[in-house]
Every structure is written in structure tokens, then in C-alpha cells.
Amino acid sequence: MNHVSRPSLSIAALLTLIVGCFLIQFTMADEPNSSPKSMDETVSECASACGLPSHVDLGGDQYPVVRTDAEWQDRLTEIQYHVARLQGTERPFANPYHDNKKTGLYRCVGCDTPLFSSTTKFDSGTGWPSFFTPIDKRTLGETRDVSYGMTRVEVHCAVCGSHQGHVFSDGPEPTGLRYCINSASLTFETAESAEAIKKLVEGWYQQAK
């Protein structure tokens, strides 16, 4: 009788071995990647890897955040409304963030979407806050602007449509781009470090999911 039960025992042992191998593979695939990252990569990490918040559908015909003109005027100051909603430009140097060297996060004044990080800000000498990249290209829309006899690329918040400024191709490395932004289109939130900015960015991406 003994020799009859042996094959079933061997099959059980084989199954245990197979399941064991799968478990080991699964654990190894889950190992975190510990390669060093630059400050900008740290901040943009979630932005490029995370899905957009559930209220932000960028594939539709209209901006995800829509307000009436009265609501915009109520939410924004006169200069913010003029720049963000009427495609205006504030005066150079006479604006709050052109010389702001603090660490922190710049959000859209119209809807609080995180648009720029202090880790990508540089002194362009123009009198307007300048960055070499946005946090997430999905949330910063571009339009060809032919006003004032010039052809420029206008940039705006892709979530609420608020005008931000223009992007030029004379910026520093690593992108060679200069995002020339109006302080009036931004709010600023100070943070302790690049890691703390990343946490603020992640907070926006993870809302209402």
C-alpha cells in the first residue's frame, strides 16, 4: 500500500516548490530602486509616475475647473485677474516672486495645481520668475501667441486655463528652456526641502482618488 501513496506526496512537494519560486520572484521584483536622483527628479517623480486626480480630466473639450467671470473676479485680485484671465503681463521686477529665492512650491493662482518648483527656478535677469521646466507638462498647456507682432509660445494652466506666461528656447541646461512666468498667476508655499515639495505635489495628485 505504501508505494501507492508516494506519487501524490511528490506532486505536493513539487507544487510547494513552484509556489515558493513565485513568492521569491514577487518579493525580488518589489525591491525599491535606490539609485541617486537630482532634486528636480525628486520633485517631478510623482508628477510623471502618478495618475492625475479624479477631478482632472484633460481629455475633454473644456478645462476641468470652470468658473464664471464673477467667480474669477471674486477669487482673484485685480492684477491676478488681469494677468491670469485676460492674458495680461505684470510689470517686470515689480512683482513678488521674480527675486524669491526661498525653497517651495508654486501653484496656479486659479486652481492650486502645482506648476513649478523652486528647485527649477533660475535668475534670468528679466524681472519675472523663470524656470527651466514645469513640474508636469500635462498640466501646463501651450498655445502659439502671435500678439504684439511676435510669434511666441504662450503657457497656461491646463486645469483651469489661467494664463501663466511664455516659454522661450534660450534657457539654461538641462532643458534649454526658459519659462517666463507672471507672479500674478502663481501662489507660493514655502517648504523645508525638495523632499517636502515632493510631498506637497503628491498631496495634490493623490486627492479624491
Ligand SMILES: [Zn+2]
Ligand atoms: Zn489653474
